[in-house]
Amino acid sequence: MNQQAFRSKNNTLKCIQPRVFKNPEHQIQLEKKGYIIAQGLSAENIASIEKLILQIKVKDNGYTSPSTIDFSADVSKQINDLLIPIANEICNELMIDYTAVLGLLMTKGVGNNSEMYVHQDWTLVDENIFSSFNIWIPLVDVCKDNGAMFILEGSHKLSFTFRGSYIPNCFPAIDAPFNKLTCLAMKKGELLIYDHRCIHGSPVNKTQNIRPSAVIAIAPINSIKYHYFYKDDNKSIVEMVADSNLLTQITSQSELIDCMNFNNTMRVIQEMPTISEAEILNLIENSPKKQSVLSRILAFLK
Numbered sequence: 001m002n003q004q005a006f007r008s009k010n011n012t013l014k015c016i017q018p019r020v021f022k023n024p025e026h027q028i029q030l031e032k033k034g035y036i037i038a039q040g041l042s043a044e045n046i047a048s049i050e051k052l053i054l055q056i057k058v059k060d061n062g063y064t065s066p067s068t069i070d071f072s073a074d075v076s077k078q079i080n081d082l083l084i085p086i087a088n089e090i091c092n093e094l095m096i097d098y099t100a101v102l103g104l105l106m107t108k109g110v111g112n113n114s115e116m117y118v119h120q121d122w123t124l125v126d127e128n129i130f131s132s133f134n135i136w137i138p139l140v141d142v143c144k145d146n147g148a149m150f151i152l153e154g155s156h157k158l159s160f161t162f163r164g165s166y167i168p169n170c171f172p173a174i175d176a177p178f179n180k181l182t183c184l185a186m187k188k189g190e191l192l193i194y195d196h197r198c199i200h201g202s203p204v205n206k207t208q209n210i211r212p213s214a215v216i217a218i219a220p221i222n223s224i225k226y227h228y229f230y231k232d233d234n235k236s237i238v239e240m241v242a243d244s245n246l247l248t249q250i251t252s253q254s255e256l257i258d259c260m261n262f263n264n265t266m267r268v269i270q271e272m273p274t275i276s277e278a279e280i281l282n283l284i285e286n287s288p289k290k291q292s293v294l295s296r297i298l299a300f301l302k
């Protein structure tokens with residue numbers, strides 16, 4: 001992937017983020033909102049994921065939880081092995097030089113504890129140069145009542161942060177977040193491809209049926225993949241080079257301590273960059289969602 005650079009007026013060297021999507025309309029939407037929704041999986045790929053879901057007996061545990069926590073390492077590998085080639089097909093079709101890194105199932109159970117709180121995903125690449133994404137694929141039609149994804153549009157452009165194991169949320173809590181984020185109603189098998197920096201979450205599932213989805217992390221082919229741990233004792237962040245194996249282990253929390261002994265630490269970061277409340281409030285205030293509610297009210301009053 002060619003990283004281009006230019007000199008700005010004050011003579012500092014700036015990187016131009018490489019183009020991500022083949023389709024220019026996808027690229028424009030990505031730059032503006034931080035995500036795209038694209039045509040869905042083939043019926044054959046949906047069927048193969050559904051077959052595995054039945055075989056491993058995915059069930060309702062009342063939470064939104066990843067298969068890396070709900071299942072053994074062997075089953076997690078089986079899921080990863082099925083999803084990686086499917087995601088690579090999507091990368092080849094829609095994206096420029098992206099590859100799948102880690103695949104898992106995310107199952108939303110039923111009831112009051114089934115919310116996925118709003119968060120940004122773990123940092124996977126050097127975000128000064130690259131962008132990494134999740135491909136999130138609902139395996140039933142989703143709307144606000146059964147736990148569709150909600151996204152704060154444009155939040156991929158917020159200040160630089162490090163995100164990872166035990167690192168506290170890098171942005172201040174948002175009051176009543178699901179009223180402020182955009183609800184992404186989607187059809188079964190459609191593809192939501194969102195930047196890992198986007199603030200997102202999914203509300204409680206008010207229906208009686210679980211809401212399964214597949215999630216695959218993807219990154220530029222030539223990027224180094226990292227994982228970041230927060231060490232509370234000396235208030236620092238440890239940067240490690242991460243492959244899919246390490247990431248699978250980390251996402252099944254029980255292995256976390258072992259992972260911390262891996263000797264692939266690259267550096268220890270003392271400062272912890274965060275996003276200010278003013279930045280978030282400004283984004284919410286100017287979000288397309290707020291604007292469209294306002295324009296509807298104004299149109300109604302006319």
Ligand SMILES: O=C(O)CCC(=O)C(=O)O
Pocket residue numbers: 064106107108116121134147148149200201202213215
């Ligand atoms: O599946 C969901 O409801 C949320 C998934 C999510 O937030 C994530 O994968 O980061």
